[in-house]
Amino acid sequence: MPLLVMKFGGTSVADLSRIRRAAERVSDNVTNGYNIIVVVSAMAGKTNELIASVTGTSAVYDAREYDAIVSTGENITAGLMALTLQDMSIPARSWQGWQVPINTSMVHASARIESIPIENISRKFTDGMRVAVVSGFQGLSAEGRITTLGRGGSDTTAVALAAAFNAEQCQIYTDVSGVYTTDPRICSKARKLDRIAYEEMLELASLGAKILQTRSIELAMRYHVNLRVMSSFDENHDVHGTLVCDEEKDMENKVVAGVAYSRDEAKLTLTSVADRPGIAAIIFGALGDVGVNVDMIVQNISEDGRTDMTFSCPTNQLPLAQKALDAIKFGGKLNYSELLTDVDVAKVSVVGIGMRSHTGVAAKMFKVLSEEGINIKVITTSEIKISVLIDRKYMELAVQILHHAFGLDAVENNSVKSH
Numbered sequence: 001m002p003l004l005v006m007k008f009g010g011t012s013v014a015d016l017s018r019i020r021r022a023a024e025r026v027s028d029n030v031t032n033g034y035n036i037i038v039v040v041s042a043m044a045g046k047t048n049e050l051i052a053s054v055t056g057t058s059a060v061y062d063a064r065e066y067d068a069i070v071s072t073g074e075n076i077t078a079g080l081m082a083l084t085l086q087d088m089s090i091p092a093r094s095w096q097g098w099q100v101p102i103n104t105s106m107v108h109a110s111a112r113i114e115s116i117p118i119e120n121i122s123r124k125f126t127d128g129m130r131v132a133v134v135s136g137f138q139g140l141s142a143e144g145r146i147t148t149l150g151r152g153g154s155d156t157t158a159v160a161l162a163a164a165f166n167a168e169q170c171q172i173y174t175d176v177s178g179v180y181t182t183d184p185r186i187c188s189k190a191r192k193l194d195r196i197a198y199e200e201m202l203e204l205a206s207l208g209a210k211i212l213q214t215r216s217i218e219l220a221m222r223y224h225v226n227l228r229v230m231s232s233f234d235e236n237h238d239v240h241g242t243l244v245c246d247e248e249k250d251m252e253n254k255v256v257a258g259v260a261y262s263r264d265e266a267k268l269t270l271t272s273v274a275d276r277p278g279i280a281a282i283i284f285g286a287l288g289d290v291g292v293n294v295d296m297i298v299q300n301i302s303e304d305g306r307t308d309m310t311f312s313c314p315t316n317q318l319p320l321a322q323k324a325l326d327a328i329k330f331g332g333k334l335n336y337s338e339l340l341t342d343v344d345v346a347k348v349s350v351v352g353i354g355m356r357s358h359t360g361v362a363a364k365m366f367k368v369l370s371e372e373g374i375n376i377k378v379i380t381t382s383e384i385k386i387s388v389l390i391d392r393k394y395m396e397l398a399v400q401i402l403h404h405a406f407g408l409d410a411v412e413n414n415s416v417k418s419h
């Protein structure tokens with residue numbers, strides 16, 4: 001029998017009535033002849049609540065116990081979903097990560113899936129089970145302990161299961177109707193995309209769009225999983241959503257597919273560091289050793305053999321970075337005059353595979369920003385994205401004007417405007 005993976009996020013299973021509505025969608029596909037693997041998240045807010053209980057015990061805690069506790073939210077939803085399906089006369093059974101098993105690395109709280117043997121679930125399908133409801137976000141380490149996959153990890157559970165079972169499609173049900181050109185809360189003209197390439201989705205997710213866990217997109221891209229993001233709230237059962245897929249010629253004839261932003265950036269500048277080989281290695285080596293994720297980097301032109309080095313990292317890693325940079329200064333490894341920090345910054349990025357074959361995207365982006373008097377502090381680019389660091393107070397405006405300038409505004413709104 002053909003197989004589908006259907007993943008329901010926290011808001012889609014927030015209470016018993018939402019679970020029933022999700023179960024009705026599952027039931028439709030069972031009627032259409034599919035066996036289904038349903039992957040569930042914890043009910044909305046549950047994971048945060050569990051994390052708060054853990055951190056309430058002590059500021060420093062054992063990551064193994066964190067995983068033992070934080071993974072439980074998904075087990076409740078899986079059981080309730082199985083019961084709801086059974087009540088609808090559908091042969092369904094819940095599966096915790098260790099029962100599948102979903103084998104992971106031993107890195108607690110951010111484990112990676114290493115393998116998923118399909119025999120246990122497959123045998124039950126052969127015996128007549130129609131729906132396997134799997135707890136998302138969790139797995140089993142080689143040590144025999146429960147692990148979790150990092151926040152948003154149920155997406156990765158779903159994609160990994162779709163790859164392992166060679167599912168026809170992996171459907172991610174959420175509270176929005178698909179992937180948008182940007183965040184509709186910031187830009188009212190944001191538009192749902194019918195399709196987006198894996199690589200674009202990967203950039204958008206890692207640049208701040210929270211719709212899918214980044215790791216799940218990497219997996220989907222590697223195993224060519226047919227991935228669809230859709231809403232479980234849409235009563236018309238819109239089966240389209242957004243397809244995340246291999247790049248195709250006829251995707252959407254746009255150079256830029258989306259605009260992403262992240263508020264969570266801090267800018268650091270080391271002034272007057274020696275401009276000689278090995279200095280960048282000392283700075284970024286020290287930051288890497290303590291786990292700071294450095295994102296953007298610029299080195300200014302040097303004068304008299306000294307230069308300023310500016311870079312960004314997530315705001316919550318700023319204290320860690322400051323400590324590491326103090327240590328290399330006071331440990332005599334590197335001399336600099338000052339460490340300047342700025343937390344009132346945000347990163348805005350434009351993403352699109354069309355940039356590979358079109359020039360002038362960067363120039364256009366910089367021009368649009370300058371026309372609004374928005375100063376660019378740091379720039380980084382890759383083959384398919386350009387990111388700028390700007391003052392946070394301009395973030396919303398920057399997203400809106402770039403969305404407009406790159407032709408992403410929804411058509412309906414444009415026509416209203418031209419009347």
Ligand code: ASP
Nearest residue numbers: 041047137151152153154
């Ligand atoms: N419940 C977990 C979280 O909130 C995993 C997930 O929902 O994907 O991070």
Ligand code: MG
Nearest residue numbers: 009152155211
């Ligand atoms: Mg999620």
